[in-house]
Amino acid sequence: AFGCNLDEAGRPAFDGLLPHVAGARRxxxxxWQAQPSVQHVLGMGHLPPFASAAVPDFPTGLFDRQRALGGLPKVVSTNSSSEYWRIESSLTHTDLAGLRDVPVDPNERIYLFAGTQHGPGAPPLGSDTPYGAAGANSFNTVDYSPLLRSALVHLERWVVAGITPPPHAIPKLGNGTAITRATALHALGSIPGMAVLNASHAPTLPRFNPGPDIADGHLRVPGDGETGPAYPGYVSALDADGNEVAGWRLPDLTVPLGTHTGWNPRAPHTGGVGQLLDMIGSTVPFPRTEAERTAKRDPRPSIAARYASREEYLERVDRAITRAVESGWILDEDRGLVTSLAETRWEAFASGYGAPA
Incomplete structure (x- = not known):
């Protein structure tokens, strides 16, 4: 917002940027009194503008100053589902009232890595971290590294060769792929054994008056009762399995073995039941067999009902990888990596259900 991408000689400092898992936060x-290690919702980094271009209810965009000065870099912004469930990420592409999608600056692309948490996940299933955090569900196992590699290559090609990256892949109000957290949680509530967030305890981003000296870098932090209504936020709509439909989707979602989210409630023994375990997602595998599904009353078809064998599963994964490569989500050179990730997840979630392994 300050137009700092020019050096003393007027040359661009950066040709391209890839802000990752930042959401709309800065x-x-x-x-004055800045704290670089602090991220709190009543700080300078949580004030509008949030979108790169101006929106109907805020006169300036993040890129306006730099565009006027020159030297505007190419920007590829990538987010996991956790940044949307934190609530503010959708403000990078909606108006502040949450009523409509807004155009994004031509120098930016925004991609949601669907069904992912803040950092890449991996089997085996577990709900505790080495530093003591504990979730009510098993942690998200989706490894989005192939998507991030592709995003970086697209940025390089855009900067070096002028090759336009794939279009935005984000939840949109206009096509129904953006929904509220409460709507998503209601849809997921029928999955047995899946703990869901209490929507009334989910994080919010309140409006507040930063004070008369904000233009000089002096922020007045509001006191109790001095904040306004929260900004609205949206997450991706879900398919019949509870997986996100917007964004770049790995075979974990297109040829699924379970339901993957960008959120996870705190484990009950840690207190704060129903509150968000920050930056952590959930993975809830499908029942392995129809008998298991019936016993659990799980609305999701079992793994055995979806795939006759490991071979069929991997054939479908291969076709999904081809589609993802054609869409620009995965690099062709990463086919083997994504296949290997799928094989690992089959062994973790599906082996032994009765079909050939």
Missing amino acids: GEFNH
Whole structure:
């Protein structure tokens, strides 16, 4: 927002940027009493503008100053589902009232990595971290590394060769792929054994008056009762399995073995039941057999009902990889990597259900 991408000689400092898992948040770096290690919703980094271009209810966009000065870099913004469930990420492409999608600056692309948490996941299933965090569900196992590699290559090609990256892949109000957290949680509530967030305890981003000296870098932090209504936010709509439909989707979602989310409630023994375990997602595997599904009353078809064998599963994964490569979500050179990830997940979630392994 300050147009700092030019050096003393007027040359661009950066040709391209890839802000990853930032959502709409910015840091505290260049104002009075800034705390670079702090991210709180009443700080300078949580004030509009949030979108790169101006929106109907805010007069400026993040890129306006730099575009006027020159030297505007190419920007590829990538987010996991966790940044949307944190609530503010959708503000990078909606108006502040949450009523409509808004155009994104031509120099930016925004991609949601569907069904992922803040950092890449991996089997085996577990709900505790080495540093003591504990979730009510098993942690998300989706490894989005292939998507991030592709995004970086697209940025390089855009900067070096002028090759336009794939179009935005984000939840949109206009096509029904953006929904509220409460709507998504209601849909997921029928999955047995899956703990869901309490929507009334989910994070919010309140409006507040930063004070009369904000233009000089002096922020007045509001006191109790001085914040306004929260900004609205949206997450991706879900398919019949509870997996996200918007964004770049790995075979974990297109040829699924379970339901993957960008959120996870706190484990009951840690207190705060129903509250968000920050930056952590969930994976809830499908029942392995129809008998298991019936016993659990799980609305999701079993793995055995979906795939006759490991071979059929991997054949479908291969076709899904081809579609993802054609869409620009996965690099062709990463076919083997994505296949290997799928094989690992089959062994973790499906082996032994009765079909040939």
